[in-house]
Amino acid sequence: MRDAAPQGTYKVQALDRAFAVLDLLAESETPLGLAQVASSLQLHKSTAHRFLMVLERHRMVERTTSGKFRLGLRLFDFGNRAIEQYDLRDRAQPHLRRLVAETEETAHLCVLEASRVIYIDKIEPARSVRMITRVGASNPVHCTSVGKAILAFLPEERANEVVKRIRFERFTHRTIATAEALRTEMEKTRRRGYAVDDEEFEEGLRCIAVPVLDAQRQPVAAVSVSGPSFRVTAQKLPSIANHLLQCVRGISVDMGYISSGRAPRAAWSA
Amino acid sequence: MRDAAPQGTYKVQALDRAFAVLDLLAESETPLGLAQVASSLQLHKSTAHRFLMVLERHRMVERTTSGKFRLGLRLFDFGNRAIEQYDLRDRAQPHLRRLVAETEETAHLCVLEASRVIYIDKIEPARSVRMITRVGASNPVHCTSVGKAILAFLPEERANEVVKRIRFERFTHRTIATAEALRTEMEKTRRRGYAVDDEEFEEGLRCIAVPVLDAQRQPVAAVSVSGPSFRVTAQKLPSIANHLLQCVRGISVDMGYISSGRAPRAAWSA
DNA sequence: GACACGAGTCCCATATCCTGAGAAGCTTTA
């Protein structure tokens, strides 16, 4: 996950180093001192020091009372701006809330980026085992319901590009391990209209997802419902899928992708 | 607001430039092309190009289908990690929801940074004029109820440091304009136990705030209720303040700052 | 109380890394 090797034709050493510092602080559970940063990244301490001072001036990092460094709130600001430009999140939230109220399980909103899905939002039911997912984090497409939901409805060409980039990492014994298996799964997903992750990412966790389609009928995001396998049973899937379909329909309307008047010829109606 | 002059003893030109690019994209309503970035920042186009490519590799910016640049989702990830370390936000949320249900006005959760308050979270009532505040944004302390709430309960020494750094920018004719006036206002705030922003930041907007105190009885954050002056009337202030006090009390308990058993000798009881 | 040690801060000469001129693609407009 940590891409220490900043390959790529264009290079600005100082930037790579600065982001390495931010990465390090992001991964770390606790704030880090100058010496720790310097040695972890193999930077001379005076180099590390200068970077940290500059980052601090930009409020990208801040110091705890004990003088150690952690991520700064400026990043929080940037992050919110970044997501705002999508504005999908704001509009989707009420629909997600309703979905959670109906299903009493956790709902996620995700978008695709490269060959990973990023969690844009998460709503948890009042009483539930807290899920470990974190808004802002990302997971591989091949082992998540949201990933498969988006992938399945992407135009063949783009889907292939994504699949090409997947490293088929295994998480459980059910994780899809080959491009071939993934393709059959995609076919299945298209047929039934929703994607399922049956303990493929985490033992005991079952998820079901449906894509959000834009005006051009391209998937721009996906919504999922996740819960422990004993609650999210095979029998319940169609009913949950139904709630999901209503939910994404509402989101699409709110985003102005489809008019609310007539039922759209939805992907899942095919 | 835009600090084009990157003064400070430590300097890494490349970093200042990179952050200037991010700033620019953050401020911009629409994605920008390479040429626009280059001319706005007075960078040579090939320099701007290199920066954007590197930033893209780090997913700090991304390209729209038309090839223009906007902030990338990596920032969203970093941003979430940044506030996660506070974890105040997660814990405070249920209490804020209750507060909003009780008052039917918008609630904000803020922390102090330098001489500005940063909006960590915002909850809006079901039906209300949408407030223009944005989570992640910051405002000066001297003209916000949250700023004054925190400031008033800070140890004298630290409060002075903050006040020293304030540039007393005016927003309305009621904005506090001098350090002296601010100090009297602080005194008043301490006496009554809550801070008020009476159209000092925006005409027609009245806010009331109370600090969240940690185990050492230091203010770490503040919660506010904001609404149009005709609804948030002078008569209602004490009642709203009461809800606020209950709210921050709940937050303090959840954070483990105070035990829920006995009533704490609260700052406002003095 | 003296000493050693580690962590952070600061300065400066040097080599490295970034810069920006410019040329060459590519796309849009006239």
Place this chain on the structure above:
DNA sequence: TAAAGCTTCTCAGGATATGGGACTCGTGTC
């Protein structure tokens, strides 16, 4: 078809970041 505008790419020179090292401060050890 030409021209203008935007983006991509290359390269040599010199501004700029680098890291050695000195200095300070705080903490633990004897």
